[in-house]
Amino acid sequence: MSGLSSFISAASERARQTDLLFFSATALSGFIVLLVAGLIIGFSIRYRKNSNASRAELPPPLLREFETGWTLATVLLFVTIFGWASAQGFGAMTPAGEPLQINVVAKQWMWKSEHPGGEREINELHVPADRAILLSMNSQDVIHSFFVPALRIKQDVVPGHTEALSFIADKPGTYALLCAEYCGTQHSKMTGKVIVMEEEDYADWLSHQEADNSLAAQGERLFTTLGCSGCHGHSANVRAPPLENVYGSPVALADGRIVEADDAYLRDSILQPKRDVVAGFKPIMPSFAGRVSEANLLALLAYLKKKPQQEARDD
Ligand SMILES: [Cu+2]
Structure with a gap:
């Protein structure tokens, strides 16, 4: 099996687990295919027309318990493989530890x-x-x-x-x-x-990489150049929701719902500001869809995540 699993390099434990699952399922399916095909071919030859194999003895009728048993065993086997594969799939979605x-x-x-x-x-x-x-x-x-x-x-x-x-x-x-x-x-x-x-x-x-600006620092500049600070900044004339400590905190919306200001919420608020309007504010913010690139959105989000520390330092 190790020879087979190295057919393409595997650089993680999950890759090796995936190979094990793949080759196990292939081996099991191959075994069943060969078994069924072998029996079909074997019986076809043995009981071909004019063969002198005895047809006198009928096989004994199968017990109900035997039928139930092998059906359940097969179901269990395939459910186990399903469970194994799903566990791997879900494992792939959950980062282990602090990533x-x-x-x-x-x-x-x-x-x-x-x-x-x-x-x-x-x-x-x-x-x-x-x-x-x-x-x-x-x-x-x-x-x-x-x-x-x-x-x-x-x-x-x-x-x-x-x-x-x-x-x-x-x-x-x-x-x-x-x-x-x-x-x-x-x-x-x-x-x-x-x-x-x-x-x-x-x-x-x-x-050795260029000491590039941090994502949050770029976001901070965008916050100004895109005009966000005109309404959300300290000395703004327009009344807009304050963004200090907003990341990860609950936000009460105009329709009574309370949502958590996570990445998705902040992202939506920039691209579709009229969708989830914060309670007590007018839906006057323009959409930034098409005006801000994905890379810039990430920078803005990084800035909003860091904002509390920065405000604390400024004060
Ligand atoms: Cu592509």
């Missing part, structure tokens, strides 16, 4: 990524080994699909959604990154590399 969050933006035809310190890459993704990585992915135009065969992970990236994908790579090396959703004429060129590095090599790599 390192990296933002990924897909666009025709490249993968852009941004590390927590603001280091940016295009069509390359450097990650430390043995550490939970959480990719927060957005698309700027059409549906793309983030596919790393060596990690056995594939996630569609749909415009207007934030998709999460987590993994822990445990084998340093360079692995292929592909787009697995036809996304336009240069779809086949939308490829890249995932470079898994030892923790210290990753730290070293980070330190």
